Ligand SMILES: CC(=O)SCCNC(=O)CCNC(=O)[C@H](O)C(C)(C)COP(=O)(O)OP(=O)(O)OC[C@H]1O[C@@H](n2cnc3c(N)ncnc32)[C@H](O)[C@@H]1OP(=O)(O)O
């Protein structure tokens with residue numbers, strides 16, 4: 001059924017399948033993973049607990065979590081052939097393209113020969129994605145072949161450690177847990193739907209994830225966190241932010257990090273990452289980016305009833321942790337790979353090839369004219 005208020009374009013409001021993984025905006029604003037509220041998960045859980053939940057349908061107990069984390073730690077070493085490929089990608093490349101190539105190359109080296117192997121490939125991607133992007137980044141930007149085999153307890157700490165050559169503070173590790181939890185899963189968003197369409201052809205897991213990375217890259221989806229950063233860093237103070245936004249709205253420009261295809265009043269992830277951004281701003285000694293971001297939020301709501309989505313305050317939060325802007329969306333990949341792959345398994349378990357129809361708008365049937373008469 002097409003939701004008339006939302007309109008049919010972009011399949012908006014149309015049910016395109018079933019999922020047990022996640023609800024988005026069912027009570028107008030909420031988000032749950034396997035029935036657990038995102039706010040509760042982000043407050044009390046580690047990202048690895050959520051990754052396990054999405055992979056197995058239940059939260060791990062202490063023993064299961066310890067085993068899972070130990071397994072992931074052992075999978076952090078990059079194969080030499082993948083390092084060789086990463087070293088050939090220029091510094092000017094976009095890190096999302098590096099992720100896409102890295103995932104695809106991994107699929108050549110460690111191909112999923114049978115769907116029964118899915119879990120082992122999923123764990124490998126989860127363990128290896130931080131290494132893929134940071135190895136390339138440090139090699140192409142700093143000339144350093146970074147050691148990816150760290151003993152960090154979590155994926156977030158592992159990423160920051162490789163990036164900064166030192167273990168992160170407990171605050172930064174905690175923020176990474178929260179951020180990765182918030183980004184992990186979101187029902188039939190564009191990148192997940194890409195993965196499911198690919199899975200529905202009975203393709204391999206690396207193809208599904210490679211395609212999903214390409215969909216996430218765009219500024220209307222995951223790329224919005226980078227675009228938001230590029231916007232707020234031009235603003236010197238809240239008043240300037242207000243003037244800039246009013247001008248953009250007047251010119252009918254899109255403001256990245258605002259609005260959502262499903263939520264109507266708020267994105268429940270925003271309040272959580274906003275709070276962490278405020279804490280990080282205090283630690284960083286920032287008196288500009290956080291205040292500018294808050295003013296943007298006020299102006300957009302006042303003028304257009306548009307609210308910050310998950311991406312907007314992620315921009316300042318990541319910036320305060322010393323993460324280069326172009327690595328923002330790859331962090332989304334490191335997290336969302338859990339949701340994508342859970343959907344791939346769900347699709348495979350009850351599959352029919354996804355093949356919708358189109359309303360034809362082209363010319364009426366006509367004969368092919370001889371080439372000399374065209
Ligand atoms: C983690 C994520 O992927 S969250 C999404 C990240 N993406 C962004 O932040 C990009 C900016 N936002 C957008 O482009 C959109 O809000 C989307 C892509 C997220 C959702 O798109 P839609 O479902 O088509 O939006 P929706 O139907 O609510 O749009 C309603 C109106 O608000 C406008 N609008 C929506 N978002 C914005 C925005 N960020 N800035 C300015 N205007 C906007 C639309 O242009 C539309 O106007 P119109 O009716 O005159 O054409």
Ligand SMILES: O=C([O-])CC(=O)C(=O)O
Nearest residue numbers: 185186188189190261310
């Ligand atoms: O659901 C969507 O359309 C986009 C989104 O917020 C996400 O993928 O996290």
